[in-house]
Amino acid sequence: MRQESPYRGEAALDTSRPETVRPPAARPRWLVIARIAAAAAVGASLALACLPLGVLPKLTCAVFDAGCPAPERAPSGRLPQLVRLTPVQVAQSGAYVALGDSYSSGEGVYDLDQRPLNDGADRCHRSTGSYVPLVAQAYRFGGGTAFYACAGATTAQLFSGQYGQRPQITRVGPATSLVTLSIGGNDAGFTKVLTACIAKLPWSSACVDQEAAVTRRIERLRTDMRKVLRELRVRAPAARIIVLGYPRPFPEDPVAGVDNLGVEDQRWLNGMTRRLNDTVGAVAAEFDRGIAAFGGTGSVEYVDAYEAFSGHEVGRPEPYLNGLHVDMEELRVNARSYHPTGEGYRRFADLISKQIAAGPGRPMNNFQLANP
Numbered sequence: 062m063r064q065e066s067p068y069r070g071e072a073a074l075d076t077s078r079p080e081t082v083r084p085p086a087a088r089p090r091w092l093v094i095a096r097i098a099a100a101a102a103v104g105a106s107l108a109l110a111c112l113p114l115g116v117l118p119k120l121t122c123a124v125f126d127a128g129c130p131a132p133e134r135a136p137s138g139r140l141p142q143l144v145r146l147t148p149v150q151v152a153q154s155g156a157y158v159a160l161g162d163s164y165s166s167g168e169g170v171y172d173l174d175q176r177p178l179n180d181g182a183d184r185c186h187r188s189t190g191s192y193v194p195l196v197a198q199a200y201r202f203g204g205g206t207a208f209y210a211c212a213g214a215t216t217a218q219l220f221s222g223q224y225g226q227r228p229q230i231t232r233v234g235p236a237t238s239l240v241t242l243s244i245g246g247n248d249a250g251f252t253k254v255l256t257a258c259i260a261k262l263p264w265s266s267a268c269v270d271q272e273a274a275v276t277r278r279i280e281r282l283r284t285d286m287r288k289v290l291r292e293l294r295v296r297a298p299a300a301r302i303i304v305l306g307y308p309r310p311f312p313e314d315p316v317a318g319v320d321n322l323g324v325e326d327q328r329w330l331n332g333m334t335r336r337l338n339d340t341v342g343a344v345a346a347e348f349d350r351g352i353a354a355f356g357g358t359g360s361v362e363y364v365d366a367y368e369a370f371s372g373h374e375v376g377r378p379e380p381y382l383n384g385l386h387v388d389m390e391e392l393r394v395n396a397r398s399y400h401p402t403g404e405g406y407r408r409f410a411d412l413i414s415k416q417i418a419a420g421p422g423r424p425m426n427n428f429q430l431a432n433p
Contacts, residue, residue, distance in 0.1 A: 141430040141431060141432050142430070142431055143428045143429070143430060143431075144428060144429055144430075144431040145424060145425065145426075145427070145428055146425055146427040146428065146429060147420070147425070148301065148360075148417065148418070148419065148420025148421070148425055149200070149417060149418055149420075150427075151238060151239075151299070151300075151301055151359070151360075151425050151427045152200065152202070152238055152239040152301050152417050153200055153201060153202055153203055153238065153239075154203055154238045154299075154427075155202070155203055155204040155236045155237055155238030155239075155299075155300070156202060156203075156204030156205055156206070156207060156236050156237050156238060156239075157196070157197060157200075157202040157204075157205070157206045157207070157237075157238070157239045157240075157241075158206075158207045158209070158232050158233050158237050158239070158240050158241075159191075159193040159196075159206070159207070159208045159209065159210055159240075159241050159242075160209055160210055160219065160229045160230070160232070160233075160240060160241070160242045160244075161210040161211075161214060161229075161241070161242045161243040161244050161305070162210065162211070162212065162213065162214040162215075162243055162244055162246060162247055163186065163210075163211075163212035163213060163214075163396075163400055164243040164246065164305070164307065164400065164401065164409075165191060165192070165193065165210035165241065165242070165243045165305070166185055166186050166187045166188065166191060166210040166211055166212045167186065167187060167188030167189070167190050167191030167192075167193075167210075167406065168186045168188075168212045168396055168397055168400045169190075169382075169383050169397045169400030169401040169402055169403075169405065169406065170188050170190035170191070170397070170401075170402065170403050170406065171186040171187075171188045171190075171212075171396070171397060172395065172396075172397055184211075184223070184224040184226070185209075185210070185211035185212055185223065185224065185226070186211075186212040186396065187208060187209075187210060187211070190403050190406055191208075191210070191406055192406045192407070192409035192410035192413060193206070193208045193210070193241070194206075194208070195406070195407065195410035195414075196241070196410050196413050196414055196417075199410070199414045199417075200414070200417060202238070202239065203238070204236050204237070204238065207232055209226075209229050209232045210229070210243070211223050211224075211226070211229065212396065213247060214229065214244065214247060215244075215247045215248050216244055216245070216248055216282070216285035216286065216288070216289050217285070219244065219289055220292070230289070230292055230293070230296070233293055233296045233297050233300075234296055234297060235296070235297060235298075235299075236297075237296070237297035237300045238297075238299065238300050238301065239300060239301050239303070239417070240293055240297065240300055240301070240302045240303065241303045241304075241305060241413055242289075242293075242302065242303070242304050242305065243304070243305040243306075243307070244286075244289065244304075244341075245279075245282050245286065245307075245337055245340070245341050246307060246337065248278060248279075248281070248282045248285060249275055249278045249279050249282065249333070249337050250274075250275065250278055251333075251337075254268075254271050254275060254330075254333070255330070255399060256394070257271060258271075258321075258322055258326050258330065259320055259321050259322065259385060260321075261321070263321065263323070268322070268326040268329060268330075269325065269326065269329045272329070272333070275333055276336070279333075279336055279337055279340050280340070282337075282340055282341070283340060283343075283344055286340075286341055286344040286345075287344055287348075290302065290344065290345070290348050290361055294348075294352075294359065294361075297359070298357070298358055298359055299358040299359045299427055300359050301359060301360045301362065301417075301420075301421070302345075302359070302360065302361045302362065303362045303363075303364060303413060303416055303417070304341060304342075304345045304361065304362070304363050304364065305364050305366055305409065305412070305413065306337075306338040306341060306342060306363065306364060306365050306366045306367060307334050307337065307338060307366060307367070308334075308366045308367060308368075308369045308370040308374075308381070308382065308401075308405070309331050309334055309335070309367050309368065309370065309371070309374060310327075310330055310331065310334060310374060310375055310382055310399060311327035311328075311330060311331055311374050311375055311376060312327075312374050312376065312377065313331070313371075315327040315328060315376070317376070319375060319376040319384065320375070320384055320385040334367065335367060338365060338366075338367050341363065342363040342365060345361045345362065345363035346361075346363060348361040349361040349362065349421055349423075352426075353421075353423055353426075356426050357426060358425075358426050358427045359426075359427070360420070360421040360423075360425065361421075362416060362420075362421045364412050364413060364416050366409065366412060369381075369408055369409070369412060370382060370405060370408065373404070373405075375399070379404075380402065381401060381402055381404050381405035381408055382399060382400065382401055382402065382405055383397050383398055383399060383400055383401075383402055384398065384399070385398050385399070386398045
């Protein structure tokens with residue numbers, strides 16, 4: 062019975078019978094001396110014949126089996142290759158940094174959960190009920206999670222800071238792989254707009270009369286959003302930047318008044334939200350087209366949340382947005398009014414988690430070296 066060798070190309074040894082293995086017979090000493098002498102004589106003759114360089118060693122090898130070069134070996138292994146990362150791999154490769162306004166900080170549930178998450182959380186109303194901790198639980202980020210969204214933030218305050226805190230924009234750096242951001246509502250003055258709508262006389266048109274002013278502020282937001290995205294790209298050129306839009310606050314076809322807001326007021330506020338979202342989304346799309354055109358790393362992606370709360374708007378039986386909350390003891394409107402509920406933030410977390418998985422709808426230009 063023959064035993065197969067575990068090494069390809071090598072003959073298997075027959076171990077069925079004992080066998081004496083003898084080393085190859087040594088060449089007689091006189092034969093080696095004779096070959097060397099002959100090689101020297103032929104070499105001298107050929108040298109005198111002025112043969113071209115390189116011929117002599119080859120002849121010596123062919124005739125006398127001496128001075129032959131060692132056989133060349135094929136290089137072993139393969140060089141590392143560039144591998145394109147998937148959208149999820151890009152997002153998880155570094156740190157997740159969450160920026161933005163009250164829709165990201167968790168204002169809508171802050172009164173129910175006042176445990177500070179980090180320095181300044183009490184002033185910025187950062188809550189564990191926001192979508193940010195939920196996204197951090199859904200994915201494992203190599204550089205951890207940093208949560209610095211702050212209630213009331215405008216695009217300008219992303220650069221200047223609030224309440225004596227470092228500017229949010231400075232929290233982003235080269236190690237950042239994912240940024241989430243909701244911004245623009247305060248630039249458009251929506252808090253004051255909504256207050257004016259609610260505080261008006263029931264038969265007044267004071268709500269819709271704000272349209273010209275709101276439209277101007279939204280148009281100015283284009284320039285400010287470009288500035289924000291440009292700075293984020295400079296600080297983290299390989300990161301995915303996901304910009305979250307705002308949900309429609311009232312049903313698409315309101316049928317009754319709510320919080321002193323008539324049907325027309327609700328439709329108008331829905332329309333202004335749509336205009337704000339379209340503006341921010343257009344700037345985000347413009348930026349990402351530029352990144353793709355030049356083969357740049359990272360991305361800018363927009364998540365349109367306008368329809369996210371459909372069936373759960375203010376006035377519905379199970380709203381994902383808080384309605385008007387008034388603190389009767391202090392006679393003031395509670396800040397969580399018209400901000401997402403816990404269910405609303407969970408819906409946001411779902412939208413962002415799906416966007417992380419889906420990517421920008423084009424191949425990422427982030428690569429890494431991988432061994433073959």
